[in-house]
Amino acid sequence: MKENMTFKLNSNFVGIGLMILSAFCTAFGQLFWKLSHATLNMELIIGFILYFLGAVTMTIAFRFGNLSILHPLLSIGYxxxxxxxxxxxxxxxxxNAIIGVIFIISGVFIIGGESH
Incomplete structure (x- = not known):
C-alpha cells in the first residue's frame, strides 16, 4: 500500500513538472507570435515550435498524474x-491582475499539493 502511494506522489510530481513546462512553452510560443507581427518570419516559426512542444508536453504529462490535479495547473500559463x-x-x-495572479498561484499550490 505504501509503495502505491509513493508511486502516485512521484507520478503526480512528474506530471506537475511537465504541466508547468507546458505552460512555459505555450506562453513563450504566444509571445513569439505577438513579436512576429503576423508575418512569416523566424519569430513566428519559433512560436509555433514552442506552442507545439507545450501541447506535446501537456499530453505526455497526463500520463503521469490525475487529470483533476494536472489540468488546472495550466492556468500558471496566464x-x-x-x-x-x-x-x-x-x-x-x-x-485586478495582481489579485488574479495571487488566486491562480494559490490554487496551483493547493491543487499541486494534493497527494491523490
Missing part, C-alpha cells in the same frame, strides 16, 4: 504570460 507581457511588450499590470 501568470507567465502576464510577466512576459510586462517584460517584453511594455504592458501594465492592474490591481
Amino acid at each position: 501568470v507567465i504570460s502576464l510577466i512576459l507581457g510586462v517584460l517584453f511588450l511594455n504592458e501594465t499590470i492592474s490591481l
